[in-house]
Amino acid sequence: MATAGAPRRFCRCACFCSENLYVARYGLHLRFRSEQQLRQDYVPILRSRGCISPQDFQQLLAELEQEVERRRRLGQESAARKALILSSYQPARPDIYYPLQDAALAPEFLAAAEYSASPGADLQGLLQRLETLSDAAS
Secondary structure, X not given: OOOOOOOOOOOOXXXXXXXXXXXXXXXXXXXXXXXXXXXXXXXXXXXXOOOOOHHHHHHXXXXXXXXXXXXXXXXXXXXXXXXXXXXXXXXXXXXXXXXXXXXHOOHHHHHHHHHHHOOOOOHHXXXXXXXXXXXXXX
C-alpha cells in the first residue's frame, strides 16, 4: 500500500503493447511484434479476410504500429493528465473535502463505517447496516 504523498507504482503486463490488437476491418485479434512476425503468423488468414494487396498490408502495418505506440504512451499520458488535474482542480466546496467532515456524510453511512471498524464486526452485521443505508436512500 502506498503511503500518503508517495507516488504509486503502476505496472502493466509486458504483453499489453503487443497482444490482443483488434483489427475491426478484418475481424481479427492479432499479436504484433514485428512486420516479419506479422507476415509469418497472419498472411494466410489476412488474405482470406480481404487483406490482399501490398497497400492493404502496409495500411494494416501502419495501424498496428500506431496502436502499439499509443499503448506504450498510455502511462505517460495518464501521468500528465493527473498532474494537470492536481495543479488546476479547485473543489467547489473545499470545506467539505479538507478534511472530510462527518457532517457531509449520511448518519447511516457513518454508523456502517463505525461498525466495520469495530472488533466484533462481521459480514452479516455489515449487510444489515447496508440494507438500512439502501432503505434510507429510497
